[in-house]
Amino acid sequence: EIQLQESGPGLVKPSQSLSLTCSVTGYTITSGYDWSWIRKFPGNKMEWMGYISYSGSTNYNPSLKSRISITRDTSKNQFFLQLNSVTTEDTATYYCARVVIRDVMDAWGQGASVTVSS
Amino acid sequence: DIQMTQSPASLSASLGETVTIQCRASEDIYSGLAWYQQKPGKSPQLLIYGASSLQDGVPSRFSGSGSGTQYSLKISSMQTEDEGVYFCQQGLKYPFTFGSGTKLEIK
Numbered sequence: 770e771i772q773l774q775e776s777g778p779g780l781v782k783p784s785q786s787l788s789l790t791c792s793v794t795g796y797t798i799t800s801g802y803d804w805s806w807i808r809k810f811p812g813n814k815m816e817w818m819g820y821i822s823y824s825g826s827t828n829y830n831p832s833l834k835s836r837i838s839i840t841r842d843t844s845k846n847q848f849f850l851q852l853n854s855v856t857t858e859d860t861a862t863y864y865c866a867r868v869v870i871r872d873v874m875d876a877w878g879q880g881a882s883v884t885v886s887s
Numbered sequence: 888d889i890q891m892t893q894s895p896a897s898l899s900a901s902l903g904e905t906v907t908i909q910c911r912a913s914e915d916i917y918s919g920l921a922w923y924q925q926k927p928g929k930s931p932q933l934l935i936y937g938a939s940s941l942q943d944g945v946p947s948r949f950s951g952s953g954s955g956t957q958y959s960l961k962i963s964s965m966q967t968e969d970e971g972v973y974f975c976q977q978g979l980k981y982p983f984t985f986g987s988g989t990k991l992e993i994k
Contacts, residue, residue: 814987871940873976
């Protein structure tokens with residue numbers, strides 16, 4: 770059974786970078802599919818942030834412009850989110866998820882709550 | 888970006904009642920629509936993909952329908968464990984976009 774687990778700091782200061790790790794068990798991220806980050810803001814709004822594919826290519830939400838980077842460590846079966854120059858508007862719960870055929874997310878992590886505050 | 892308009896924002900239903908949630912896309916998404924359920928403190932769970940295909944393990948009281956720009960999720964007999972927030976998501980075009988969510992409670 771596939772499982773995903775987010776980890777990282779729960780508090781980040783404005784203008785700094787937010788970094789999160791998604792650890793995957795039960796499936797090798799280089800075997801197939803895309804591996805996404807999604808965030809949920811207070812009030813339920815959900816935003817797809819981007820993905821890294823099984824081959825290592827990336828695709829980002831244009832709304833995040835040049836602030837976002839998704840990378841991976843295949844030896845640890847992990848992928849990472851870095852979001853630069855954060856503001857209080859980046860306060861959210863961040864989820865990692867697997868994107869399968871039909872572009873749906875069939876497995877999600879438990880979520881990591883991140884607050885941006887000085 | 889494709890805008891997803893979801894309604895209603897909240898809903899309360901009695902046990903056994905039929906519940907319907909709507910999602911409208913700003914353009915034709917050719918059935919590229921999924922529905923998710925999220926319970927408090929938990930991650931979203933995939934219910935329906937391709938507008939009408941039931942994900943493995945999801946109870947058959949859940950069903951999806953629609954085409955073009957209009958889609959709906961139906962729960963045929965509300966159960967206590969169905970309380971939560973429901974989201975639609977389009978997967979036709981990047982960036983993927985979500986509806987604003989429907990909070991479903993037991994009356």
